[in-house]
Amino acid sequence: MSVAPSVVAFDVNETMSDMSPMASRFIDVGAPASMAQLWFASVLRDGFALSVAGSARSFSEIGEEALRVLLPPAQPNRTVDDAVAHIMAGFAELVVHPDIAPGVHQLQDAGLRLVTLSNGAASVAEKLVADAGIADRFEQLLSVEDVGVWKPDRRAYEYAARTCDVPLEEMLLVAVHPWDLDGAARAGMQTAWVNRSEAHYPAVFTPPTHTVASLEELADRLA
Numbered sequence: 001m002s003v004a005p006s007v008v009a010f011d012v013n014e015t016m017s018d019m020s021p022m023a024s025r026f027i028d029v030g031a032p033a034s035m036a037q038l039w040f041a042s043v044l045r046d047g048f049a050l051s052v053a054g055s056a057r058s059f060s061e062i063g064e065e066a067l068r069v070l071l072p073p074a075q076p077n078r079t080v081d082d083a084v085a086h087i088m089a090g091f092a093e094l095v096v097h098p099d100i101a102p103g104v105h106q107l108q109d110a111g112l113r114l115v116t117l118s119n120g121a122a123s124v125a126e127k128l129v130a131d132a133g134i135a136d137r138f139e140q141l142l143s144v145e146d147v148g149v150w151k152p153d154r155r156a157y158e159y160a161a162r163t164c165d166v167p168l169e170e171m172l173l174v175a176v177h178p179w180d181l182d183g184a185a186r187a188g189m190q191t192a193w194v195n196r197s198e199a200h201y202p203a204v205f206t207p208p209t210h211t212v213a214s215l216e217e218l219a220d221r222l223a
Contacts, residue, residue, distance in 0.1 A: 011173065022036045022087070022090050029076045043059065051149045056148045117143075117144075119151055121143055140163065142159070144159075156183075157183065168188035176193070176196070182206045191208040
């Protein structure tokens with residue numbers, strides 16, 4: 001039987017932030033809305049590839065370069081540079097999912113320590129939680145940029161546990177991405193899959209410790 005977690009680590013992009021408005025950014029520049037999902041998947045692919053190859057670049061660097069590959073065939077209605085700038089600026093305007101703020105309050109009120117662990121910049125998480133009025137609930141906003149490898153590399157999770165000064169088994173990663181949860185589980189963390197859309201969890205990945213439809217449901221379960 002697993003020990004009760006003392007620290008809850010949140011993935012940020014898509015898990016905390018509602019990224020659906022990014023589709024409108026692509027429409028603004030004359031590209032199809034569906035390109036938003038393709039772009040995000042391309043960013044993850046390239047970030048993973050660089051980590052495996054022993055290198056690392058920031059989310060914003062990879063994101064901009066992926067746009068420079070994807071946008072020209074779509075014939076944007078402005079220069080590629082302007083289109084890239086417009087789309088990337090959308091990240092600063094994202095907000096959290098409706099279940100995040102109440103769930104965060106419940107988790108901290110239950111005595112759990114809260115941190116983020118993102119493949120993106122800590123500054124993105126900082127603005128996101130500040131805009132949601134929950135910045136004071138997080139003791140640290142961690143980014144893989146400080147360790148030089150992207151999740152799901154084991155070293156990213158070890159970095160989080162080391163920084164929080166707890167064993168890996170006392171940390172619980174909250175994410176919507178099965179690949180992230182699999183990496184955390186293989187490193188020794190407990191995991192919680194937030195499945196807001198009744199999606200299928202791939203059988204090739206380590207099953208999550210918890211499967212919930214919202215962060216509030218997870219908070220109720222842990223309390």
